[in-house]
Amino acid sequence: MLKRVHFPTSVLPYLLVAPQIIVTLIFFIWPASQAMYQSMLIEDAFGLSTEFVWFENFQILAEDKHYYDTFWRTIIFSVCVAFLSMSVALFLAGFAERVVRGAMTYRTMLIWPYAVAPVLAGALWVFMFNPTLGIFPYLLEFIGYNWNHYLNGHQAMLLVILAAAWKQVAYNFLFYLAAMQSIPKSVIEASAIDGAGPVLRFRTIVLPLVSPTTFFLLVINAVYAFFDTFGIIHAVTQGGPAGATTILVYKVFNDGFVGLDLGGSAAQSVILMILVISMTVIQFRYVEKKVDY
Amino acid sequence: MATIKLDQLTKSYGPDEVLHHISGDINDGEFVVIVGPSGCGKSTLLRMVAGLETVTSGEISIGDKMVNEIEPADRDIAMVFQNYALYPHMSVGENMAYGLKIRKTPKDEITRRVNEAADILEIREYLGRKPRQLSGGQRQRVAMGRAIVRDPKVFLFDEPLSNLDAKLRVQMRLEIRKLQKRLGVTSIYVTHDQVEAMTLGDRLMVLNGGYVEQFDTPIELYERPASIFVAGFIGSPAMNFLTATGGDGLVVLDNGTALATSLKTSGAVIAGIRPEHLIQDPEGVLPVRVEMLEQLGANTLVHGVLDGTDTQIVASVTGIQSLPINDVVRFSPAPDELHLFDAKTEKRLS
Numbered sequence A: 001m002l003k004r005v006h007f008p009t010s011v012l013p014y015l016l017v018a019p020q021i022i023v024t025l026i027f028f029i030w031p032a033s034q035a036m037y038q039s040m041l042i043e044d045a046f047g048l049s050t051e052f053v054w055f056e057n058f059q060i061l062a063e064d065k066h067y068y069d070t071f072w073r074t075i076i077f078s079v080c081v082a083f084l085s086m087s088v089a090l091f092l093a094g095f096a097e098r099v100v101r102g103a104m105t106y107r108t109m110l111i112w113p114y115a116v117a118p119v120l121a122g123a124l125w126v127f128m129f130n131p132t133l134g135i136f137p138y139l140l141e142f143i144g145y146n147w148n149h150y151l152n153g154h155q156a157m158l159l160v161i162l163a164a165a166w167k168q169v170a171y172n173f174l175f176y177l178a179a180m181q182s183i184p185k186s187v188i189e190a191s192a193i194d195g196a197g198p199v200l201r202f203r204t205i206v207l208p209l210v211s212p213t214t215f216f217l218l219v220i221n222a223v224y225a226f227f228d229t230f231g232i233i234h235a236v237t238q239g240g241p242a243g244a245t246t247i248l249v250y251k252v253f254n255d256g257f258v259g260l261d262l263g264g265s266a267a268q269s270v271i272l273m274i275l276v277i278s279m280t281v282i283q284f285r286y287v288e289k290k291v292d293y
Numbered sequence B: 001m002a003t004i005k006l007d008q009l010t011k012s013y014g015p016d017e018v019l020h021h022i023s024g025d026i027n028d029g030e031f032v033v034i035v036g037p038s039g040c041g042k043s044t045l046l047r048m049v050a051g052l053e054t055v056t057s058g059e060i061s062i063g064d065k066m067v068n069e070i071e072p073a074d075r076d077i078a079m080v081f082q083n084y085a086l087y088p089h090m091s092v093g094e095n096m097a098y099g100l101k102i103r104k105t106p107k108d109e110i111t112r113r114v115n116e117a118a119d120i121l122e123i124r125e126y127l128g129r130k131p132r133q134l135s136g137g138q139r140q141r142v143a144m145g146r147a148i149v150r151d152p153k154v155f156l157f158d159e160p161l162s163n164l165d166a167k168l169r170v171q172m173r174l175e176i177r178k179l180q181k182r183l184g185v186t187s188i189y190v191t192h193d194q195v196e197a198m199t200l201g202d203r204l205m206v207l208n209g210g211y212v213e214q215f216d217t218p219i220e221l222y223e224r225p226a227s228i229f230v231a232g233f234i235g236s237p238a239m240n241f242l243t244a245t246g247g248d249g250l251v252v253l254d255n256g257t258a259l260a261t262s263l264k265t266s267g268a269v270i271a272g273i274r275p276e277h278l279i280q281d282p283e284g285v286l287p288v289r290v291e292m293l294e295q296l297g298a299n300t301l302v303h304g305v306l307d308g309t310d311t312q313i314v315a316s317v318t319g320i321q322s323l324p325i326n327d328v329v330r331f332s333p334a335p336d337e338l339h340l341f342d343a344k345t346e347k348r349l350s
Ligand SMILES: Nc1ncnc2c1ncn2[C@@H]1O[C@H](COP(=O)(O)OP(=O)(O)OP(=O)(O)O)[C@@H](O)[C@H]1O
Pocket: B013, B018, B036, B037, B038, B039, B040, B041, B042, B043, B044, B045, B192
């Protein structure tokens, strides 16, 4: 028979969880509820009065073509960032297994970018791609390509994608490396004996076996591209030129703090909040599910 | 089908040489077992034949072709790993078909061969399952199946049975033996289990510390071990070793007992006698003080010391015997079953 232990009721457990609850309340629940409240207000042009309008801000967004454009831009940006950083990380991790000499250095160097603050990472890329001073525009000139991301929206987009992906490569690399190291060496050897060359081995054995990691990283990278790239974009392009690199988070900031449309900005952030919550739910669902292979 | 030739093979990891000048020829269709204690280099040698380890010096030839620089894929070999190394994300059928698919075998040919191999190994009903849904023994069969569908020139086995329970091990041992004879494929099998080695191998290559101690048939290893190591490694319980001084037609043990032999020796020698060749004999020249009995039913192992010395002696006597502990029992060695080794080189004095 199971013996049940009864603890005397005391305040101790409540005290122990209190800091966590207080932090959550102050830094998450309170601002979130404020944002929700804000999203239902409209301020007049002079900031003198506010009006409670229920969902009008959302309605405005739903009819705003710019908002849809931003939405699509964000999706394209995120897909590119996730795809680029994950494929580069996968590639590098695949080689990390083969590097013998200086393996530690190789790995450490690859992990460094992750420790760089987003704004600094952005500054680095801005500098490298500065149309007049940067090294890459200079080199591109030789092949007759004119680089100026201050004017060319596509180039600006490409640049923020590069910068954002570069920053995330390290993180993805670590996960892929761990996943690859957990594949038994003999499985790879068996496929080598079965006649598969390095490329085929990677495609038919390694790739399927790291697919759980790929799914996990897909969500993480999407969340990253959606929400954590603000610093990079702010440092590199400030959303420009002409909004070409304005993604959803940046628009929240821009509309709210620059355009001073607090209600609209709050409505956007509520939408973002719903997005991040749903992504997190997807991820938890997935992590809970048994890996199927 | 093919012969395998090892010529002065050496393997070093950095400054450490782990295999020293291994030579030996394996005949077409022969089953050779590489046997030796843990860490002696068995796996390394096998993996060199497979092409999974580089050759430091020397040559490996498979079917008259030097393969040192040839990729594992192009050596036309199949290997069964200790942990089976099945592809976890593929079904049993896909596991077996993988090598054929890569070699662009026609589809119906693949199906035919997979089914044929599955029938031989009685795993047909599992073809649709993933490896994780199989027991250890079934996985072992799948690993075997994956090797035989390819119809390679050479089979390589690295301790394929060591993860199975004792009973299954004996059963699979027999099956591997039958299968190899039936297919007639040249095979190299690595194990540290001398019983497995003796029952499976046409010939055994006994490795010790990276050296080949002896490469011969099981009977020859048992009857004429080339060194003290082989003598002690082959046979269970292990051979008894007694220090002695050589002479003409006899050796004299440390306690003064003289044992007859057909050899003329001199200096310090080691006399070896197998437990099953010690015959209980009231007139025997070897007085053994009994310390412990091991009753195995069919025979009884008598553990003791040579009286007056602290040399351990094990004798195997038939049937159930109850000898009083601490009494002295006399044994005599069976005629011509005395093995003599040089005390210094530890090699056989023939
Ligand atoms: N990659 C390696 N680097 C350095 N030394 C190694 C390496 N692989 C094996 N060795 C050494 O080579 C020797 C032989 O190893 P090997 O794996 O062939 O032994 P084994 O006979 O198969 O042993 P076991 O029965 O335990 O499997 C060992 O001393 C081992 O330490």
